[in-house]
Amino acid sequence: MAQMEWQEAYSVGNPVLDGQHKELIALVNKVGDDVDLGEVLAGLRRYGETHFDTEESLLEAAGYPDLEDHKKFHDAFRDWLDGVMAACRAGEDDAAVRRDIHHYLRVWLANHLLVHDKAYASWLTKTPELSLDQ
Numbered sequence: 048m049a050q051m052e053w054q055e056a057y058s059v060g061n062p063v064l065d066g067q068h069k070e071l072i073a074l075v076n077k078v079g080d081d082v083d084l085g086e087v088l089a090g091l092r093r094y095g096e097t098h099f100d101t102e103e104s105l106l107e108a109a110g111y112p113d114l115e116d117h118k119k120f121h122d123a124f125r126d127w128l129d130g131v132m133a134a135c136r137a138g139e140d141d142a143a144v145r146r147d148i149h150h151y152l153r154v155w156l157a158n159h160l161l162v163h164d165k166a167y168a169s170w171l172t173k174t175p176e177l178s179l180d181q
């Protein structure tokens with residue numbers, strides 16, 4: 048399965064968030080490996096929570112006007128992942144399921160980084176008096 052690779056286009060201009068996004072990419076890539084799917088998804092759920100907390104706190108402190116909408120994208124991801132984890136616990140874990148999950152995660156993360164995270168990154172560049180650096 049194709050792995051996801053970090054690209055400069057994903058950068059939001061903040062080293063902490065870029066570092067967390069790189070870690071998320073690494074976790075998504077693990078779904079493509081021959082590992083315990085439930086464990087990898089649980090790890091992704093935990094790390095996703097840490098990352099969403101960091102990102103949302105920084106955006107709140109910076110006064111990002113579309114934060115509530117941005118949080119909804121994070122919520123939708125949590126809901127989707129919870130559903131997938133429940134299905135895995137119910138025994139749905141074969142090569143096809145794993146391929147679909149891996150595909151969804153790569154598409155979701157690339158889209159989230161390039162569209163929704165980029166939206167706050169470009170808002171911040173247009174608002175130079177504000178910054179994500181605390």
Ligand SMILES: [Fe+2]
Nearest residue numbers: 102159163164
């Ligand atoms: Fe985000």
